[in-house]
Amino acid sequence: MLMKDCMNSRLLLDCAKSCILASSPVFRRQQFLIRCLEVSIDHRPHSRDMQALRSIEVDSESVIRAITPALDPTRHKGQAGNIAVIGGCREYTGAPYFAAISALKIGADLSHVFCTKDAAPVIKSYSPELIVHPVLEESYNVGEENKRSITSKVLAEVDKWMERFNCLVVGPGLGRDPFLLDCVSELMRHARQSSIPIVIDGDGLFLVTNNLDLVRGYPLAVLTPNVNEYKRLVQKVLSSEVNDVDAPQQLLSLAKKIGGVTILRKGNSDLVSDGDTVKSVNIYGSPRRCGGQGDILSGSVAVFLSWARQHILAADSNSNLSCKNPTVLGCIAGSAILRKAASLAFLKKKRSTVTGDIIECLGQSLEDISPAS
Ligand SMILES: NC(=O)C1=CN([C@@H]2O[C@H](COP(=O)(O)OP(=O)(O)OC[C@H]3O[C@@H](n4cnc5c(N)ncnc54)[C@H](OP(=O)(O)O)[C@@H]3O)[C@@H](O)[C@H]2O)[C@@H](O)CC1
Ligand SMILES: Nc1ncnc2c1ncn2[C@@H]1O[C@H](COP(=O)(O)OP(=O)(O)OP(=O)(O)O)[C@@H](O)[C@H]1O
């Protein structure tokens, strides 16, 4: 008992000493100097990274101005873009909606969503602007004996539309049901046969990372991984860990190893590579990391990619853009427009900014760079 009391008083004494010490100006000054030293040590590699990133930074606003089509009265519906999002299941209805509505808000004429039967009425209720096809099925709804016939039915339904699409976005809110993913793999093979560009995001990246042949060597494939998705991709393809010290070089190797697909690595700076070149988009975005910004990005990339393809065909190689790969141009423009919209939304809404607020700023963001008239 005596010993316990003694220990307690010693503890109290130590505690009192540290309190006095913590309030002493000399101690606080020492702590301040230690913190400064830590910051400057941390800062050195970081500033080197920033220099490397600045050297590959692209003038994204010029890219947007070059590829955004004029609002020409002779054009008809569909010519400014007909996009299809493949995604939306029992759990996720927001993600496909964000991607599809972003495509429209940027300037596409038509935006479709191919989703499961459960998700369709919900997505339709968010917006009458979207054309929603309740065609996909998840395992829980399908008996083993019906799987083959249902797959054929799904493919036939989507194939009816396929040739009209300028770009597919595969994955926002798709989920990971194995039967559904098998159907989507088939859809991707069909799109590839018809040379339709495919932007792959979210659960589409889960699918592709486990089945790289779906995109290997397809120059019209764009992968848009976030931090987790990128880590899985690097581990699978390069059998290594993510290297943040030489991020551009690693991204270049990754894109090359998958046969020249384009990869947009999302993060503090967005990095884009097709295996030949690496570009970075650093324009100021938002400190809010609310879910759904990647979905806006995938819909935006789809539209700009379609416009970049049209621009390159029409310009007949007279374009003054140094990069001629429409998938890279689409990524640069999509990233820049999203980041600018996120910063505009944050100015208004601060900490309460949500994805819908950013979508509302897409129009202003594009207008500031490439005015409609
Ligand atoms: N409002 C909406 O509707 C929004 C919907 N969204 C949609 O959400 C989906 C997932 O995208 P995300 O960005 O959460 O994936 P990410 O950061 O890799 O994973 C985080 C952690 O979760 C886990 N995990 C994920 N999915 C899993 C699954 N099906 N089953 C089991 N585990 C799963 C994952 O585990 P791991 O992959 O490491 O095994 C990791 O630990 C995608 O369809 C996206 O479009 C978003 O776009 C946001 C707005
Ligand atoms: N740390 C960051 N600082 C600034 N911007 C960022 C940062 N991380 C991501 N972003 C921006 O947010 C966009 C979306 O990236 P994010 O990593 O949130 O995607 P995601 O996780 O797939 O989103 P989602 O919730 O839609 O699935 C990127 O294009 C990027 O411009």
Ligand SMILES: [Mg+2]
């Ligand atoms: Mg995502």
